[in-house]
Every structure is written in structure tokens, then in C-alpha cells.
Amino acid sequence: MTEGPARLVMGPFNRVEGDLEVTLxxxxxxxxxxxxxxxxxxxxxxxxxxxxxxxxxxxxPRICGxxxxxxxxxxxRALADAMGLAPEPQGALVAALIxxxxxxxxxxxxxxxxxxxxxxxxxxxxRPWHGRMVDRFTAATGSALTRAVAARAxxxxxxxxxxxxxxxxxxxxxGGVTKAxxxxxxxxxxxxxxxxxxxxxxxxFGAPVEAFADLASLAALERWATGDVALFLExxxxxxxxxxxxxxxxxxxxxxxxxxxGPVFAAGLWDGSRRSVDPAAIREDLSHAWMLGEARHPSQGxxxxxxxxxxxxYSWCKAPRLDGRTVETGALARQIVDGHPLALALAAEGGxxxxxxxxxxxxxxxxxxxxxxxxxxxxxxxxMARGTLPRDGAGMGLVEAARGALGHWLTIERGRIAxxxxxxxxxxxxxxxxxxxxxxxxxxxxxxxxxxxGETTPVSVQHIVRSFDPCMVCTxx
Amino acid sequence: MSQIETFYEVMRRQGITRRxxxxxxxxxxxALGLGPAFVPKIAHAMExxxxxxxxxVNGLECTCCSESFIRGAHPLAKDVVLSxxxxxxxxxxxxxxxxxxxxxxxxxxxxxxxxxxLAVEGNPPLNEDGxxxxxGGKPFVEQLKWAAKDAKAVISWxxxxxxxxxxxxxxxxxxxxxxxxxxxxxxIIKVPGCPPIAExxxxxxxxxxxxDRLPELDRQGRPAMFYGQxxxxxxxxxxxxxAGQFVEAWDDENARKGYCLYKMGCxxxxxxxxxxxxxxxxxTSFPIQSGHGCIGCSEDGFWDQGSFYDRVTDLTQFGxxxxxxxxxxxxxxxxxxxxxxxxxxSALKRAQKKTQExxxx
Numbered sequence: 001m002t003e004g005p006a007r008l009v010m011g012p013f014n015r016v017e018g019d020l021e022v023t024l025x026x027x028x029x030x031x032x033x034x035x036x037x038x039x040x041x042x043x044x045x046x047x048x049x050x051x052x053x054x055x056x057x058x059x060x061p062r063i064c065g066x067x068x069x070x071x072x073x074x075x076x077r078a079l080a081d082a083m084g085l086a087p088e089p090q091g092a093l094v095a096a097l098i099x100x101x102x103x104x105x106x107x108x109x110x111x112x113x114x115x116x117x118x119x120x121x122x123x124x125x126x127r128p129w130h131g132r133m134v135d136r137f138t139a140a141t142g143s144a145l146t147r148a149v150a151a152r153a154x155x156x157x158x159x160x161x162x163x164x165x166x167x168x169x170x171x172x173x174x175g176g177v178t179k180a181x182x183x184x185x186x187x188x189x190x191x192x193x194x195x196x197x198x199x200x201x202x203x204x205f206g207a208p209v210e211a212f213a214d215l216a217s218l219a220a221l222e223r224w225a226t227g228d229v230a231l232f233l234e235x236x237x238x239x240x241x242x243x244x245x246x247x248x249x250x251x252x253x254x255x256x257x258x259x260x261x262g263p264v265f266a267a268g269l270w271d272g273s274r275r276s277v278d279p280a281a282i283r284e285d286l287s288h289a290w291m292l293g294e295a296r297h298p299s300q301g302x303x304x305x306x307x308x309x310x311x312x313x314y315s316w317c318k319a320p321r322l323d324g325r326t327v328e329t330g331a332l333a334r335q336i337v338d339g340h341p342l343a344l345a346l347a348a349e350g351g352x353x354x355x356x357x358x359x360x361x362x363x364x365x366x367x368x369x370x371x372x373x374x375x376x377x378x379x380x381x382x383x384m385a386r387g388t389l390p391r392d393g394a395g396m397g398l399v400e401a402a403r404g405a406l407g408h409w410l411t412i413e414r415g416r417i418a419x420x421x422x423x424x425x426x427x428x429x430x431x432x433x434x435x436x437x438x439x440x441x442x443x444x445x446x447x448x449x450x451x452x453x454g455e456t457t458p459v460s461v462q463h464i465v466r467s468f469d470p471c472m473v474c475t476x477x
Numbered sequence: 478m479s480q481i482e483t484f485y486e487v488m489r490r491q492g493i494t495r496r497x498x499x500x501x502x503x504x505x506x507x508a509l510g511l512g513p514a515f516v517p518k519i520a521h522a523m524e525x526x527x528x529x530x531x532x533x534v535n536g537l538e539c540t541c542c543s544e545s546f547i548r549g550a551h552p553l554a555k556d557v558v559l560s561x562x563x564x565x566x567x568x569x570x571x572x573x574x575x576x577x578x579x580x581x582x583x584x585x586x587x588x589x590x591x592x593x594x595l596a597v598e599g600n601p602p603l604n605e606d607g608x609x610x611x612x613g614g615k616p617f618v619e620q621l622k623w624a625a626k627d628a629k630a631v632i633s634w635x636x637x638x639x640x641x642x643x644x645x646x647x648x649x650x651x652x653x654x655x656x657x658x659x660x661x662x663x664x665i666i667k668v669p670g671c672p673p674i675a676e677x678x679x680x681x682x683x684x685x686x687x688x689d690r691l692p693e694l695d696r697q698g699r700p701a702m703f704y705g706q707x708x709x710x711x712x713x714x715x716x717x718x719x720a721g722q723f724v725e726a727w728d729d730e731n732a733r734k735g736y737c738l739y740k741m742g743c744x745x746x747x748x749x750x751x752x753x754x755x756x757x758x759x760x761t762s763f764p765i766q767s768g769h770g771c772i773g774c775s776e777d778g779f780w781d782q783g784s785f786y787d788r789v790t791d792l793t794q795f796g797x798x799x800x801x802x803x804x805x806x807x808x809x810x811x812x813x814x815x816x817x818x819x820x821x822x823s824a825l826k827r828a829q830k831k832t833q834e835x836x837x838x
Contacts, residue, residue, distance in 0.1 A: 011613065014578055019535075019612060039611035042537055042602075043650025047643065052784035058772055059780070062643045062671060065541025141491065149547060153759060160761025165752070167541040168671055170769040173727060178768035180728060305650070307605050316609075384728035473539050 010457055011037070013465065015114045015139065020430075020472045022465065023314075024458075026451050031461065034439070034446035036430050041290075041316040044477045045303040048420040053079060053389055053412050056420065058170065060408065063422070063477045065167045066109070069102040069159075070401030071408075071474075072172045074422075077258075078408040080174035082395030085387035089260045090378055091176015096257035096264065097189075097373040098163050098172065099399070103256075104366045105152045106402035107331065107359045108204075110469045111232075112137070112148040115356060118462050119235050123452075129234050136228060144203070144228050151199035157192050161185050175385035186377045193371055200367060204228055204360075213364040216341040218349070221357060229360055233353075241352040245445040245464030248326055249350055251333035252277065252428065254407065256400035257369070264369055265400065268337040269327065270347065277322070279398065279407070284423065285319040288312055288432035295435065298409040298421035299394060316476040319431035319440060320423050328441045329404025329428045330468065332358035340365070351445075352467040359469075391415050401425050403469050424474035442468055481527035481589075484686065488523075498523075505687060508680045510702060519687050529686050530593040532585055534624055536617040537610045537644055537653050538599025542635040545672035546679070579613045586627055594685060595628035597621065597638045601659055602651035609651040618659060625660045630691060632666050633657065634678065639667035639698075640777040647781055657698070664691055667698040669750075671774035676755050677703045697777070699749070708745035708771050711753040714738065724768075732768055742786040743770025750775040 011021030021037040044063055048056060056075040061068035073095060080087060087095065116137040124130045136144040156166050162179055163169035171178045181189070197209060205212050206226025215221050222237065224230055236242065254277070255267025268274045285295045290313045292304040298320075306313065327333075332355050335343030342361055346354035390412060397408040404425030411419035431440035439447075442465065449460040482490075488498055502519040506512070535543075585593070599617075602609040607616025625631055633656045636642035645653040657665045668681055681700050684692050692700040709715060717723070718737040725731060725740060739746070745753070748771050752763040764771055770786075773779040 009614070019610070021611070021614075037611075040537065041609040041651060042644040042653065044644070046648060046650045047646040050647075052786070054786050055784055058785045059643050059646065062539055062541070065539040065544045065672060068539075068541065156758045157761045160756075160758030162767065164762055164764035164767030164769060165757035167544050168774075169767075170764055170772065171767050175727065178727060178732075180733060180768070305609075309605075309608065382728060386726060 008451075008456065008458070010461065011039070015117065015466070020465070020470055022446070022461065024446070024451075024461065029451055029453070031446050031449040031451060031458075034443045034461075035314050036317070036432060036440060036443055037315045038317040038430060038472050038475045039315075040472060041305060041476050043303065043305070045420050045422060048417050051417050053082070053410065053415075053417050056408075056410065056417065057173065060422070061168050063424075064471060064474045066106060067102070067401045067403065067406075067424075067471055067474060068167045069099050069163070069169055069172065070399055070406050071422075072169065073099050074397040074399045074406050074408040076172045076174050077397030077399060078395040078410040079389070079397070080387070080395070081397060082393045082410060082412055083174055083387035083389055085174055085385055086260070087174070088176040088382045088385045090381040091173075091383040091385065092259050093373055093376055094162060094177045094179075094181065094383060095172045096259060097370060097377075098159060098169070098177070100257060100366050100370050100373065101155060101158050102166070103400075103402040104363055104370070105155055106469075107363050107366075108148050108152050110359065110402075110466075111228075111356070112142075112145045113139075114469065115466045116144070116228075116232065117142070118459060118466065121459060123455075123459055127235070127238060129231060129238065132231060133235065136231065147199070147203050151196060151203075154199075155192060155196045158189050161188060173384060175387055176383045178384065180383040181377050181379055183379050186374065186379060189374045189377070190371075193367070193374055197367055197371075200363065205364065206230065209364045209367050212361065213368060215361070216345075218342075218345045221342060221345075232356065232360075236353040236356070239463075241356075241463065242349050242354070244352045244460060245449065245467055246349070246351045247328045247441055247445050249347070250325060250327045251336050251347065252322060252327040252329045252405050253334045253337040254398035254400055254405045255337075256334060257373075258399075263400075265334050265338040267398075269322070270333070270336045274337060274339070279396065281323045282407075282423070283321055283324070284421075285321055285434040287319070287435040288314060289318045290314075290316055291318060298407065298423055299396070299411070299419075301409070301419075301421040303421070313432070315432045317427060317431055318423075319434045320428050321434055324436075326431070326434075326438060326441050326444070327428060329425045330355065330358075331362040331402070331404075333404060334358075334400055335361055335365075352463050355467040355469075389415070401471075401474075403471050403474075404428065406474075422477055424471065424477065426468075426471045426475040429468050430470055430472070430475055442470075481530075481592075483526060484523040484528045487528055505683050508676065509684055522687055522689075526689060529689060530585060530589045531596055531682070531686075532582065532593055532624055532628070533596040533598065534582075534617075534620060535612075536597065536599035536621065536638070537602050537651065538635070538637045540598070541672040542598045542637075542678070545675045582624070586624060590627045591629055593628055594630050594632060594682075595624050595663075596632045596634060596682070597656050598634045599637045600641060600645075600653050600655055602644075602653045603659075604650070604652040621656070621659060625663055628663060630664045630666065630685070631656060631660055632668060632681065632685075633698075634668055635673055636669045636671040636774055636779070639669040641780075642671055642774075643780045645780070665698055666691060666694065666700060669699060669704075669775040669777075673775075674703075674751055674755050674757060676760075677751055695749075699775075703751045703755075704749045704775065706749065706751075706754070708748045708750055708753045708765070712745055712765060713753065714765060728768075738765055738768070738770040740788060741770045742784070742788055744773030744776075744779070744785075744789060745771040747789055748773040748776055748779075 008024040013020040019040045023035040025033040060075045061072040117139040119133040159166040163171040251270040255263030257264035290306040336347045395410045407423045409421045451458040506515040601618035607618040610617040633639045638656045722736040723740045
């Protein structure tokens with residue numbers, strides 16, 4: 001297998017959310033082409049048809065046990081859009097806080113449980129940092145993992161309090177949230193956030209959260225010398241992860257945490273400069289998906305699985321394109337579009353290090369956002385606006401999940417759901433080829449990745465795939 | 478069998494101190510509703526019995542069960558259970574990947590033939606020969622049957638594995654099928670809920686690991702110790718139900734007062750689970766406490782019973798206990814099987830007591 005072009009199938013891919021299979025064509029020690037298969041299809045869009053539109057609030061979160069609040073937030077916004085309803089400002093604020101908690105916890109999970117354990121592999125046992133990695137990040141038992149899991153469980157007390165349970169909360173509604181926080185809840189939320197800050201400052205960053213959130217250049221990032229972040233940066237520099245798995249340089253964000261005055265993190269498309277996004281320019285291409293039908297805008301889209309699984313298709317995943325082009329979405333995109341100076345510096349780099357560093361940056365910034373939101377809770381205010389669903393109508397809900405841009409498109413006819421289409425962040429990132437043969441963002445980023453002789457699960461491929469933090473159950477749904 | 482370590486040896490190897498071990502034993506005793514007298518018995522069992530290996534496989538699902546499991550629960554109990562589970566095969570948490578991981582699974586099955594517990598998260602879709610869920614190049618249903626063949630018992634985690642859950646919702650595009658319809662020759666413990674409560678998951682698995690036997694089950698195959706009571710019976714808003722005080726609209730004055738959510742579609746009266754006692758996210762709260770009705774996610778068919786915001790019956794006037802029970806019975810007809818459970822409870826309590834005596838003896 002060391003001479004000439006060879007084919008390698010990696011799957012099941014562990015420590016990602018859901019099932020993933022990557023087929024690589026390898027030539028001269030490098031990945032020549034990659035094809036991503038999302039091998040799990042459940043058909044949520046079909047199940048939603050014919051139901052009470054409000055049931056989307058219960059059904060769609062169950063697409064994914066990791067990003068369930070993102071799904072419920074998108075469903076609530078799609079319904080609100082159809083109702084012509086704006087949530088109560090305080091309801092929007094609490095919904096934003098709940099959502100931010102989930103997103104930041106997702107980043108923490110990704111870093112500790114999914115991404116870092118690859119550095120403990122035997123292939124790296126001659127590296128100066130390997131011993132420390134093994135101690136901190138061995139899968140399931142490393143000391144950093146234990147601390148992170150405990151900190152996350154405690155942070156989730158906020159979701160317990162405000163959303164009843166996690167995963168699969170029911171609290172976010174089109175008009176706001178079901179739970180009006182009391183003054184006591186507010187105090188407990190702030191105490192929980194103080195405790196989470198302590199964890200971040202003692203363990204993850206090893207320094208004040210503000211110091212990391214204020215980093216403005218790659219040089220400043222590279223000088224960071226404390227916490228587990230420093231261990232990541234040391235390995236990233238040693239392995240040159242800055243230049244591994246570079247993306248297209250086109251970044252999409254729908255804007256995170258909508259408040260009456262606008263989203264906390266801005267919406268837009270960045271391809272060298274920031275432009276506004278036109279959701280009408282989205283098409284889902286089906287040429288390489290096991291789906292029947294034509295490329296359409298999601299408001300007109302359909303989900304008809306091809307039971308023959310006919311070639312040239314190779315995945316259940318549709319291929320969304322914006323203005324006919326691929327875009328990358330996620331924390332890096334969100335922070336670039338929001339114009340953070342460090343993120344803008346990372347935009348040009350666009351590889352494994354940039355994606356992981358942007359997630360860390362977003363953890364720091366989101367901690368500050370959560371503190372501001374919680375301080376702004378006014379228990380005496382209204383938390384839910386009431387509205388009526390139209391008998392016939394349509395709505396669109398665009399939010400930012402931890403992994404990036406998430407959209408729900410809903411059509412109501414005679415009081416029932418007539419059409420429901422979902423494009424998840426990982427649908428964008430892990431999409432297959434389109435009709436023009438253009439590979440999806442991850443497929444493109446994998447091209448050129450080095451493969452050592454004898455490697456059956458090339459570690460470079462692991463790093464690149466995981467740097468996108470795939471959520472495969474959301475991808476196809 | 479002598480080559481398999483005891484639980485205690487595993488824990489010590491994982492750096493858990495004797496003191497923490499004893500604390501774990503007492504936590505386990507209280508979590509399972511056993512008295513302090515059981516602490517030394519649990520300790521003795523764990524010091525002398527070879528550990529029971531657990532293999533954790535994932536089918537058609539959303540990973541909410543794993544998520545619930547790894548982040549809820551008492552940190553110590555979770556660490557201990559988790560460290561034992563991760564010794565074998567877990568798709569979401571393990572270090573290895575690809576064929577290496579599949580090899581690890583084969584090796585584990587071979588090594589512990591007839592002695593391991595198979596924990597299943599999600600379910601197999603049967604349409605198109607199972608092609609809607611592929612693991613390691615093969616339909617999940619094949620992996621499931623293969624892994625179950627030599628298991629001594631199967632745990633069905635969550636509503637997916639137990640009943641099908643939302644992915645089996647009409648028209649059930651993939652024919653998602655609960656585990657017990659595919660595996661028919663093994664004892665199956667259903668731990669439903671979407672997801673199940675972390676403490677319930679650790680409680681069930683700890684019981685099985687510690688005592689090396691199945692917990693007492695109700696007629697639906699759920700552990701009676703956690704699924705023996707209706708949410709409604711232990712709900713802190715129950716007095717408002719009995720007094721006829723209801724929330725009429727989101728965030729109205731009655732909602733602020735914490736009145737009953739029955740009229741907002743709460744399924745607490747027909748749902749058997751521990752949410753109103755154990756609660757969620759380390760005992761912080763549960764859906765009803767956050768102002769939203771229960772959706773009945775631990776009951777079979779909860780996803781296809783009309784809107785989640787429809788009332789369980791059309792009764793508008795009630796307020797005394799007799800009527801509340803009527804509500805429960807009338808709606809139980811809708812949510813299949815709940816009546817049978819109701820009838821079985823007293824029998825189960827007796828059975829549970831018997832189990833405890835057996836442990837003592």
C-alpha cells in the first residue's frame with residue numbers, strides 16, 4: 001500500500017458526534033481526493049410534515065443531543081417569523097443566554113473530548129510535549145478531561161434552572177421563554193458563571209479571560225504561555241497545524257444571539273471583506289446525495305431518499321451552496337465576520353490551528369457575553385410574547401449553532417406543516433460534491449494532507465476532520 | 478475467568494483512593510434506595526467479583542443519552558462508571574478509530590463471551606436492508622445482532638432503543654425499530670426517556686455491575702425503582718392541580734405563581750419517570766419547573782399522540798383526587814401499556830423488597 005495511488009476508507013470515525021466515513025485517494029504520500037459520507041439518515045423533515053407546527057419545537061431538538069438548543073432556537077425563530085412575532089426583549093435575552101451556554105459547552109467538549117486526544121497517539125511519542133498530552137488528554141481518563149467535564153456539568157445548572165433539563169429543553173418558544181427567572185435565579189446564574197470563569201482562568205487559559213479575548217495578532221497568540229491552551233499551541237507550532245487543512249477563505253455566519261438591538265456576534269459573509277448574506281441565494285444541490293429531485297432553495301426543497309443509492313452519489317448529505325459556491329461555517333467564521341482582530345488574522349491562515357484557536361477565542365468572548373446577559377436579567381419584565389400561528393404561511397429561522405450557520409425553513413398549509421427543511425452547519429462543511437464537481441469544504445481541505453507510509457487512519461486527516469467539529473447527526477437529520 | 482480484574486482493582490488502577498471507593502459505595506447505596514447496611518456489602522461485592530465488561534454501541538440516535546450520561550450525575554459515581562465502561566468499547570468516547578476500533582470490539586466480544594453487558598444507544602433502521610445507518614461498512618442492525626449474541630443482558634438506553642422515539646415518528650421513513658423487536662433471546666432492560674436522567678442511567682448500570690443481576694422490571698421492562706411513579710404524583714405543582722389552579726397561557730399571572738401546566742398540554746399524569754423526584758442536571762430542575770409541561774418522553778409512542786400542546790383529555794372540570802385518577806386512566810388508554818404498569822406497581826414493590834433480602838442473605 002505504499003506505492004502508487006491507493007484508496008483508504010476511514011470509518012467509523014470515533015469521537016465525533018454521529019457516524020462519519022471518509023474515503024481517501026492517496027498518491028505520493030498525500031491525499032489526492034477525499035469523499036465524505038454521512039451514513040446515517042432518519043428523515044426528520046418528512047416526519048414533520050402534517051404535524052402541528054408547534055411540534056417542531058419538540059421534534060427538531062431531537063435531531064441532535066449535542067446542539068439541541070440550537071435546533072429549538074431555529075425552530076422557534078421560524079415559527080415566530082411565520083407568526084410575524086418578535087419575542088419579548090427579556091425573553092430573547094434569556095434565550096440568548098441559554099443558547100450561549102450550550103455553544104460554549106460544545107466548544108469545551110470538542111477541545112477536550114474530541115480534538116486533543118489525538119495528540120496522545122503513539123505516533124507522536126518522540127515529541128517533547130507528548131508526555132504532558134498523555135497526562136492531560138488521554139481519551140476518557142486524562143486529567144484535563146475530568147476537570148472540563150465537571151466544569152461543564154456545573155455550567156449546565158443554568159440550563160437546569162432556566163430550561164428544565166438538558167439535553168432536549170423545551171423552554172425556548174417563538175415569543176420568548178417559558179421560565180421567568182426570579183431574582184434568586186439571577187443570583188444563582190451569576191454565581192455559576194463566576195465558578196465557570198474560575199475554571200477557565202485556572203485551567204483552560206491559565207490567565208484572565210479578558211486577556212485571551214483581547215488578543216489581537218498571531219504573534220500575541222503564539223506568545224500565550226499558560227493553561228492547556230499553551231499546550232495546544234506548542235503542539236500546533238511543532239506540527240505546523242497552521243498550514244494543515246486550509247479552507248476556501250469564504251466564511252458564513254447567520255449572526256449569533258439575536259437581541260432586539262441586533263445579534264451579539266454579527267451576521268455576514270466574509271471573503272476578504274464583509275458583505276451581507278442573502279439567504280435567497282442558497283441552493284441545496286442533490287447531484288452527489290442519495291436524494292431525488294432538483295437543486296432548490298430550502299423554502300422549496302424536498303427530502304426524497306434514493307433507495308437505490310445510485311452513483312455518482314455517495315452520501316445522504318445534500319450539498320448547500322451560497323451563490324453557487326461553498327462556504328465554511330463555525331466559530332472561526334463567526335469571529336471573522338464579527339470582525340475580531342485575532343480572528344481576522346486567523347482568516348488568512350484558515351487551517352487546523354485557526355479553527356481550534358477561534359473556538360478558544362469564542363469561549364473567552366462568550367464568557368463575557370454570558371456575564372453581560374445574566375446581569376441584564378430583569379425578573380419583573382415579561383418573558384413571553386403571545387402570537388397566533390397563521391393557517392397558511394411560511395417562516396425562516398436562522399441562528400448560529402456552536403458549529404456554525406443553522407437554518408430552518410417552514411411552510412404551513414391549513415394549520416399543519418406542509419414543508420420543513422433544515423440546513424445544519426455540518427451540512428455546509430461536510431457536504432459532498434455539487435453538480436459542477438466542486439468538493440465540499442472539508443473534502444477540499446483534506447486535499448494535500450500528508451499520509452505516512454503504513455498509516456491506515458492518517459493522523460493529519462484526523463486533525464483536519466476534527467478541526468471542523470463535525471456533528472454528523474445534524475448533517476443529514 | 479480469573480484473568481478478569483475485580484472492580485476494586487480497576488478503580489485503584491484508575492487512581493481512585495480507598496476513601497473515594499467507600500464514598501462511591503455509600504452513594505450507590507443511597508442512589509438505589511438501599512440503607513447504610515448495604516454499604517459494606519456493595520464494597521465486598523466490588524472487591525471480590527470480577528468486573529462486568531460493558532460494550533456501548535450507537536445506532537440511529539442523536540447521542541443525547543451519552544451526553545446526559547457524561548455530564549450529569551454525581552461526579553464521583555460518573556467517573557467510576559465511565560472509567561469502567563471506557564475500558565471496553567464506546568463509540569463516542571474511545572481513543573481508537575476506524576478498523577482499529579472495530580477490531581477492539583471484536584476482541585472484547587471474544588474475550589468476555591457470555592459475560593458482558595451490551596448497552597445500546599439508538600436503534601436499527603430496517604428499511605432498505607438497514608442502509609440508513611452504516612457502521613464500519615455494515616448496517617447497524619448486523620453489528621447489533623453480532624454484539625448481542627454473546628451478551629448476557631442488553632440495556633436499551635433511552636426512548637430510541639426502548640421504543641423507537643422521534644425517528645420512528647410517522648411515517649417512520651427508515652423503519653426505525655426498537656431493540657427488543659430485533660433481539661428477542663436476551664434479557665433487555667429498557668431505560669426510556671429522551672434522554673434518560675443521568676442518575677437513572679448510572680443507577681441502573683451500577684446496580685447491574687455491583688449485584689451482577691438485573692434490577693426488578695415493570696411490565697414494560699423498565700427498572701421499577703425509577704419508573705414506578707407518575708411524574709404527576711411527585712410533582713411539586715400537584716397541589717395546584719388538585720385545587721384546580723392552572724396556567725392558561727404562557728407567562729400569565731398563574732404561570733408566575735407556579736400553577737399546574739395540565740392545560741398547557743402537560744403529560745405528567747400519564748408519564749412514569751423520576752423527573753419530579755431525581756430531577757435534571759444534578760438535581761437542579763425539570764421541565765415542569767421551567768414552566769413547560771412534560772411531553773411524556775419515557776412512554777411508548779409519545780411522539781405520535783397528537784400535538785405536544787394538546788391536553789391529555791377533554792376534561793375541563795376537576796379538582797379532586799378521584800378525578801385526577803380518572804384523568805390518568807383515561808389518558809393511559811392513549812399511551813399504550815401504562816395501565817398495566819399501574820396495576821403492576823404493588824407487585825413490583827414486593828419483588829424489589831425480595832431482591833433486597835436476597836442481597837442481604
